[in-house]
Amino acid sequence: MTRMKRTLAGLAAAAWFLAPACLAANGPDAGSSPDAVAAVVDGAAISAQQFEVALAAAIRQKYYHRQPPEDQLAALRREVTDSLVNRVLLLKEAQRLGIRADAEQVRAKIADYEQRYRDLPQWRESRARVLPELTRALEEQSAVAQLEAATRVAPSPAEAELRAYYESHPELFTQPEQLRLSMILLKIDPSAPAAAREQALEHARDIVKQLANGADFAGLARRHSGDSSAADGGDMGYRHRGMLPQGIETVIDKMAPGAISEPLRLLEGIAIFRVAERRPAQLRTLEEVRRNVAELWAREQGEAQWRELNARLRAGAEIRIGGDRVRASAGDSGTAGAGAAH
Numbered sequence: 030m031t032r033m034k035r036t037l038a039g040l041a042a043a044a045w046f047l048a049p050a051c052l053a054a055n056g057p058d059a060g061s062s063p064d065a066v067a068a069v070v071d072g073a074a075i076s077a078q079q080f081e082v083a084l085a086a087a088i089r090q091k092y093y094h095r096q097p098p099e100d101q102l103a104a105l106r107r108e109v110t111d112s113l114v115n116r117v118l119l120l121k122e123a124q125r126l127g128i129r130a131d132a133e134q135v136r137a138k139i140a141d142y143e144q145r146y147r148d149l150p151q152w153r154e155s156r157a158r159v160l161p162e163l164t165r166a167l168e169e170q171s172a173v174a175q176l177e178a179a180t181r182v183a184p185s186p187a188e189a190e191l192r193a194y195y196e197s198h199p200e201l202f203t204q205p206e207q208l209r210l211s212m213i214l215l216k217i218d219p220s221a222p223a224a225a226r227e228q229a230l231e232h233a234r235d236i237v238k239q240l241a242n243g244a245d246f247a248g249l250a251r252r253h254s255g256d257s258s259a260a261d262g263g264d265m266g267y268r269h270r271g272m273l274p275q276g277i278e279t280v281i282d283k284m285a286p287g288a289i290s291e292p293l294r295l296l297e298g299i300a301i302f303r304v305a306e307r308r309p310a311q312l313r314t315l316e317e318v319r320r321n322v323a324e325l326w327a328r329e330q331g332e333a334q335w336r337e338l339n340a341r342l343r344a345g346a347e348i349r350i351g352g353d354r355v356r357a358s359a360g361d362s363g364t365a366g367a368g369a370a371h
Contacts, residue, residue, distance in 0.1 A: 130168035181331030211263035216255030233292035
């Protein structure tokens with residue numbers, strides 16, 4: 030029952046957070062006290078209750094059930110305020126452009142809630158109160174999401190733009206150094222006593238001596254290794270940084286091609302590595318990564334277009350937060366410039 034109450038509270042919070050404001054044609058109710066309104070955006074009121082519920086939802090999402098530090102709380106309050114303000118402006122823009130909610134998508138989401146909670150008495154008791162608010166919030170969310178998707182559509186880059194992006198982001202298109210490794214793994218059950226691990230360690234030292242005397246690594250791997258690579262003479266293929274445990278990687282970084290490691294402890298047992306080859310990091314040509322470059326350029330361009338829309342809407346809006354008038358400059362990112370609601 031407690032879990033269901035939390036779920037219903039979460040639905041209500043989600044509805045408040047998604048809903049942009051009580052859009053009143055004549056502005057905030059003249060009978061409301063000043064404390065009842067957190068912000069007014071072009072005459073549309075965001076109530077103090079909406080702000081507090083949205084803030085509580087943001088705290089739960091970011092800090093779970095812990096209270097955020099005071100310095101972080103101030104920043105979070107500004108972030109929530111900006112989100113609510115932006116949503117008012119984005120919904121207004123969606124309405125101006127004639128963007129409507131995806132009714133089928135909204136119905137599907139509502140049906141999912143109905144299906145999930147239909148047998149619970151708490152849902153039946155709260156349904157009439159929660160559902161209209163949740164439906165409205167989902168409709169507004171759908172309209173804003175469609176506006177965002179349309180705004181983020183970027184034109185195909187010109188060849189010069191493509192090349193400029195490629196040349197200014199070489200780290201994105203560089204293939205990291207690759208190592209071709211071979212391994213002999215003497216497997217040990219994790220629950221085995223310490224004596225078994227020591228015995229395997231002595232066995233590994235003996236194998237290293239054989240290798241130092243010219244024994245064939247592949248042959249010893251086929252005979253002794255418990256790894257799946259044993260059938261290939263211990264050949265693990267090419268690996269790049271991050272694919273091995275950090276302690277093992279540190280040792281192998283110091284090894285030249287052809288070098289053989291001392292026995293190394295792994296969770297699975299005792300391992301001996303051989304570095305067969307090192308392929309240095311290499312910048313791939315533009316032709317090789319052209320499609321990837323275009324996709325990354327379009328993603329960044331779309332993000333810039335979305336920020337510009339938010340900034341433009343804020344620059345052209347009259348925003349009052351806690352009684353103070355806020356004007357965003359044309360270069361505003363759309364997420365800064367608003368003070369705390371309280």
